[in-house]
Amino acid sequence: MDLGIRGKRALVCAASRGLGFGCAEALAAEGVELVINARGKGALEAAAEDLRTRFAVPVTAVAGDITTEAGRAAALEALGGEADILINNAGGPPPGMWTDWEREDFIAALDANMLAPIALIRALVPGMMERGWGRVVNITSMAVKAPIPVLGLSNTARTGLTGFVAGTARQVAGRGVTINNLLPGIHATDRAAALDAGAAEAEGITPAEARAAREATIPAGRYGSPGEFGAMCAFLCSDKAGFIVGQNILLDGGQVNATL
Helix, strand or coil, X not given: CCCCCCCCEEXXXXXXXXXXXXXXXXXXXXXXXXXXXXXXXXXXXXXHHHHHHHHCCCEXXXXXXXXXXXXXXXXXXXXXXXXXXXXXXXXXXXXXXXXXXXXXXXXXXXXXXXXXXXXXXXXXXXXXXXXXXXXXXXXXXXXXXCCCHHHHHHHHHHHHHHHHHHHHHHHHHHHCEEEEEEEECCECCHHHHHHHHHHHHHHCCCHHHHHHHHHCCCCXXXXXXXXXXXXXXXXXXXXXXXXXCCCXXXXXXXXXXXXX
């Protein structure tokens, strides 16, 4: 299927690896020109060169922390202040329990996983509206649908972003701009490996055993892949998805046990 986005320009955040890279890869395969961001310059440059080589599309790598004003300014400068597609993504806050966190911990989580994506939406969506076309996809978490006890900071910040999108998406849809959220379950990424390692240490088992235990809780019987996640992201960015507005789409292998 031709997704109709060849020649569009996209900003993909946290794109050197994991789900962000999966999204960048899927967009590059469709001929989208990319500005990709991540904190680690070496890994980011390697990802950019890989995408250029395999898909023959322009890819600009902008190293920096997208959760900071300086990081966002650098990415926006590389775009010339305009993009057709925005993929918001940032690593989640550390796990813990509600008794572990102080006000500063919540502020940091909100800055990274709620206020940073809102800032990029505010910067880029007005231009999309003027041009009559745009796509925003926010990578949030299945915790928005079913809170994860040890990820309370993430539960809080990502649910706040979800509330913002619910209203804003319906205010901009009439100008050809869609905003939607992708809610990943457990995918085979560095984040999943870190959580498995933490569980293994806490329970006195191996990381492989911790992963097997988590896979057993997923009806699909496995972790997701960044590639299949990226494919869904690319579809939401396509010209075929203009009637999908303000939705929260689970990619969790059936792990969230809900009718709606």
